[in-house]
Amino acid sequence: MTALGDTRQLAYIAGQASDARVNVELETEGMTLNIGPQHPATHGTLRVIVKLDGERVVAAEPVMGYMHRGYEKLSEVRTYPQVTTLVNRIDWLGSFANEVPFILAAERLMDVEAPPRAQWIRTALFELSRIANVVLFLGDMGVQLGAVTPVFFAFRDREFVLNQIEAVTGGRFHPNFDRIGGLKDDLPKGWIEETKGVLGRIRTFCDEMEDLVTGNEIFQARTRGIGVIPADVGLSYGLSGANIRASGVDWDLRRDGGVGLVHDQLDWKVWTHPDGDSFARYWVRLQEVREACDMVDQLLDGIPSGPVMAKVPRIIKVPAGEAYVETENPLGVMGYYVVSKGDLVPYRVKIRSASFNNISITPWLLEGTYVPDVISILASLYFILGDIDR
Template sequence: MTAVDDPRRLAYIAGQASDARVNLEIETEGMTLNIGPQHPATHGTLRIVVKLDGERVMRAEPIMGYMHRGYEKLAEVRTYPQVTSLVNRIDWLGSFANEVPFILAAEQIMGVEAPPRAQWIRTLLFELSRIANVVLFLGDMGVQLGAVTPVFFAFRDREFVLNQIEAVTGGRFHPNFDRIGGLKDDIPKGWTEETKGVLGRIRTFCDEMEDLVTGNEIFQARTRGIGVIPADVGLAYGLSGANIRASGVDWDLRRDGGIGLVHDKLDWKVWTHPDGDSFARYWVRLQEVREACNMVEQLLDGIPSGPIMAKVPRIIKVPPGEAYVETENPLGVMGYYVVSKGDLVPYRVKIRSASFNNISITPWLLEGTYVPDVVSILASLYFILGDIDR
C-alpha cells in the first residue's frame, strides 16, 4: 500500500486527470475513471472517482447522494407508525431490521415495553432478514469477482427466506410489521416447521459457498491480503458489523448492546477473523449466516406464549423526550436518534446507517490498489445504496 504524498505530483495528476478531453487524459501518468454513478459494480448509484496511474489507484473519492431521499426530513411529517414504512426502504435487503431500532427508540421515550412473545418474534424476524440480506452478499461477491454462478444459488435460496417473512408479515421486501409496543400479528400455524426446513436449505447453501467460493484458489488469490483494514483504522473510520469483526474486533451489539431483543437468552458466538482483508470479511459473513441459522432455530423452539401487543393508546402521542437506540443490523450498526416534542410526529429523527460509515473508509482503503481490487474491496465492504444515501 504505497501512497503518493508528494503534493506536486498529486497536483499534476489531478490537473491531467481533471481535463475532460479524453485525448489529454489517457497518459501513463494519470487518468480519471468515474466508476459510477451508473456502473455494474456499484449496485445502485454510488459514484467513485478514482485517479489512476496505469491500473493503480492514486486517489479514490466516493461521491454519495445520488439516491438521497431525505428520510430524516420526511419522518418529521409522518406519525410514528407511518415512519416504519419509510425506514423499511433504507436497507432494502433486510428491511425488517430497519424498523426495529426506530420502534425501540420510540418505545423507550414512551416507556413502553413489548411483551416477551413480541420480543422473540421480533428477534426471529430480525435474524431472518439478516439471513435474507447476507445470503445475497455471499452470492454477489462472486459476481463482482467474475463468477456468475453463486449469485443464482443465492437468489434461489433467499427466495425461501423471503417466503417465510412474507408468510408472517405479508410483505416480502417491505414488511412494515413492527408496531410500537409489539407486532402487528402473530406467526401463522405451521410456520415453525416450514422455517426449520428453510434453515436446512440455507445451511446447505453455506456449505456450497464454502466449496464453490471460499475454497477456490482464484477467489483466495483475489481476496487474501487485499484491502486490509487494521482494527484501529477501522474503528477510527467508524466501521461496524462484519467489516470491523473481520479486523479482529470482538464487538457485536447483539451481545454487547442489546435492549428490546432477546439475543442474550440464546446460545451463540460472535465470529471474528484476525486478517481484516476481503477474504476475512467474506468469511465472517458466511459464519454469521450459519450463526443466524442457529439462532433462528433456538428462537423457534423457545417462543414463549402470551400477547404480542403491550397496552398502548390507539392514537400514539409520544411524550417529550429523546432517545438513541442502535442495533446490530445486517450491514452493521444502525441507530436512530429520535427527539419528541409530544406531538403525533417526531420532532427530529437522525439515522445512523451502517453503510455510510463503512463506505467512508474507501479513500483510505483504495489508495494504491488496482482497478480490479477496487471492485473486490467494494464488494467485500458490502454496502447497500439505500443505506448510504437514505
C-alpha cells in the same frame, strides 16, 4: 472535477511532475475513470471517481446522493407508526431489521415494553432478514470477482427466506410489521415447521458456498491480503458489523448492546477474524449466516405464549425526550437518534446507517490498489445504496 479535493489534485499533479523530472521518458499521464453511477458493479447508484496511474489507483472519491430521499426530513412530518414505512426502504435487503431500532427508540421514550412473545418473534424476523440480506452478499461477492454461478444459488435460496418473511408479514421486501409495543400479528399456522425446513436449505447453501467460493484458489488469491483495514483505523472511521469483526474487534451489539431483543437468552457465538482483509469480511459473514440459522432455530423452539401487542394508546404520542437506540443490523450498526417534543411526530430523527460509515473509509482504503481490487474491496465492504443515501 469539482468533487475531487483541490489539495489532493495538486498533490497528485505535483507527484506526477516530480516523477517526470526524474525519468522523462517514462512519464505517463494519469487517467480519471468514472465508475458509476450506472455501472454493473455498484448495485445501485454509487459513483466512484478514481484517478489512475496505469491500473493503479492514485485517488478514489465516492460520490453519492443519486438516491438520497431525505428520510430525516420526511420523518419530521410523519407520525411514529408512519415512519416505519420509510425506514423499511433504507436497507432494502433486510428491511425488517431497519424498523427494529426505530421502534425500540420510540418504545424507550414511551416507556413501553413489548410482550415476551413479540420480542421473540421480532428477534426471529430480525435474524431472518439478516439471513436474507447476507446470503445475497455471499453470492454477490462471487459475481463481483467474476464467478457467475454463486449469485444464482444465492437468489434461489434467499427466496425461501423471503417467502417465510412474507408468510408472517405479508410483505416480501418491505414488511412494515413492527409496531410500537409489539407486532402487528401473530405467526401463521405451520410457520415454525416450514421455517425450520428453510433453515436447513440455508445451511446447505452455506456449505455450497464454502465449497464453491471460499476454498477456491483464485478467490483466495483475489481476496487475501487485499483491502486490509487495521482495527483502529476501522473504528475511527466508524466501521461496524462484520467489517470491523473481520479486523479482529470482538464487538457485537446483539451481545453487548442489551436493547429489547432477546439475543442474550440464546446460545451463540460472535465470529471474528484477525486478518481484516476482503477474505476475512467474506468469511465472517458466512459464519454469521450459519450462526443466525442456529439462532432462529433456538428462537423458534423457545417462543413463549402470550399476546404480541402491549397496551399502547390508539394514537401514539411520544413523550418529550431523546433516545438513541442502535442494533446490530445485517450491514452493521444501525441507530436512530429520536428527538421528541411530545407530539404525534418526531421532532428530529437522525438515522445512523451502517453503510454510510462503512463506505466512508474507501478513499483511504482504495489508494494504491488496482482497478480490479477496487471492485472486490467495495463488494467486500458490502454496502446497500439505500443505506448510504437514506
